[in-house]
Amino acid sequence: MKTETSERTARIHMPPLHSIMNRVREMRSTGQEVYSMAQAVPWYGPPEQAVEAVKQAMDRKSFHLYGPDPGHLSTRAALAGEIKRRRGIDIDPQRELHLTCGASQAFVSALLAVADPGDRAIVLEPYYFDHVFAIQFSSLVLDSIPMVEDSGWTVPWEILEQRVPGAKVMVLVNPGNPTGAVLSEEELRRIVKLTGENNCTLIIDETYEQFNFTGSSHHPWMESKQDHVLTLGSFSKSFSLSGWRLGYLFGADHILTQALKVQDSVVICPSTPGQMLLEECLNLEGWVEKRSEEVRYRLDLCRDAMEKAEGLEWRKAGGGFFTLAKTPDTIDAYALAEHLISKYSIAAIPGDAFGSSGRHHLRFSFGCLSDEELVPAMSALATVNLDGSALSKAF
Numbered sequence: 001m002k003t004e005t006s007e008r009t010a011r012i013h014m015p016p017l018h019s020i021m022n023r024v025r026e027m028r029s030t031g032q033e034v035y036s037m038a039q040a041v042p043w044y045g046p047p048e049q050a051v052e053a054v055k056q057a058m059d060r061k062s063f064h065l066y067g068p069d070p071g072h073l074s075t076r077a078a079l080a081g082e083i084k085r086r087r088g089i090d091i092d093p094q095r096e097l098h099l100t101c102g103a104s105q106a107f108v109s110a111l112l113a114v115a116d117p118g119d120r121a122i123v124l125e126p127y128y129f130d131h132v133f134a135i136q137f138s139s140l141v142l143d144s145i146p147m148v149e150d151s152g153w154t155v156p157w158e159i160l161e162q163r164v165p166g167a168k169v170m171v172l173v174n175p176g177n178p179t180g181a182v183l184s185e186e187e188l189r190r191i192v193k194l195t196g197e198n199n200c201t202l203i204i205d206e207t208y209e210q211f212n213f214t215g216s217s218h219h220p221w222m223e224s225k226q227d228h229v230l231t232l233g234s235f236s237k238s239f240s241l242s243g244w245r246l247g248y249l250f251g252a253d254h255i256l257t258q259a260l261k262v263q264d265s266v267v268i269c270p271s272t273p274g275q276m277l278l279e280e281c282l283n284l285e286g287w288v289e290k291r292s293e294e295v296r297y298r299l300d301l302c303r304d305a306m307e308k309a310e311g312l313e314w315r316k317a318g319g320g321f322f323t324l325a326k327t328p329d330t331i332d333a334y335a336l337a338e339h340l341i342s343k344y345s346i347a348a349i350p351g352d353a354f355g356s357s358g359r360h361h362l363r364f365s366f367g368c369l370s371d372e373e374l375v376p377a378m379s380a381l382a383t384v385n386l387d388g389s390a391l392s393k394a395f
């Protein structure tokens, strides 16, 4: 008899990202040109100086072994120091900061530390699908609230004010994935106040924090350590360390004590060699800022190309690696993604993957394109034609 699998995993439907990335790999393996604007993997690699510095450490036995559950104290102290210098946020590296196996594991640890099965968790839609999967497999009740697209993916205050009371958790991604929208300081303050007054934990995912082009980089802990605010982030984009699986979680001591139980049981500790590499990276002042300027340059080129394309409407992006462009309502975005890859050699993700308000959109990740790919990819994008007559021939 076939083993019955759990309901908690059956609820989850894997996003189309994997099939699109497989298609990209397949095309590349047969020598076909394809510009991947699908998965958000930066075009650059980690800082060379940092990589060189840790190469010698490979001969040491400790390089290959478990470290302390919350990460090495020296690495946590280096990270707390960097956050303090750059953002003015005070974090006690001993009690208020963990290194994790990516922002992904930080999110699950944070969620399980504060919420029980049946609790309600609010996400703003279009959402980052892995958050939703974690909410689903944790047996929480997903409460997905669409953002206001017409005003640039802003917060729907009236609905939010009704729904926060009684919710256990609210999740924010700032800058947003898939929208690239950045919350203003005023919006953030209002959400922090609303959640605080209603005993709702606010989990802020700042994976793209260093790719914020709006100048609005407010964080609630800049002023005081708010007990109900947990923050997590990643080194997958900033230092391009995605293969090392490294991220962080900071928040109140008593919550992190609970989160560490999850970390210990699932992964024990973050990667030891990854932390050595990270410590070297954190010494390099201005390295990420330079990459961020280059991402910003890509954003501008992508917007210019999309403005020339027919049937793709650029949506304002203030940060991150993305824009979630509007596509014609008459054609399913999965079919359009297929059309784009086969006719224009551009891989993008159907917006449906990010919730129903992502329907009839495609997410383009401009932060993936290398210097060599940039000009041909943007030329291809500018020629896209999704207007009715062109499409009727295509479908």
Ligand SMILES: Cc1ncc(COP(=O)(O)O)c(C=O)c1O
Pocket: 040, 101, 102, 103, 104, 105, 128, 173, 177, 205, 207, 233, 234, 235, 236, 242, 246, 247
């Ligand atoms: C918003 C967001 N959070 C988390 C992650 C995952 O980060 P990590 O690689 O650190 O697990 C991603 C990856 O794309 C992301 O976009």
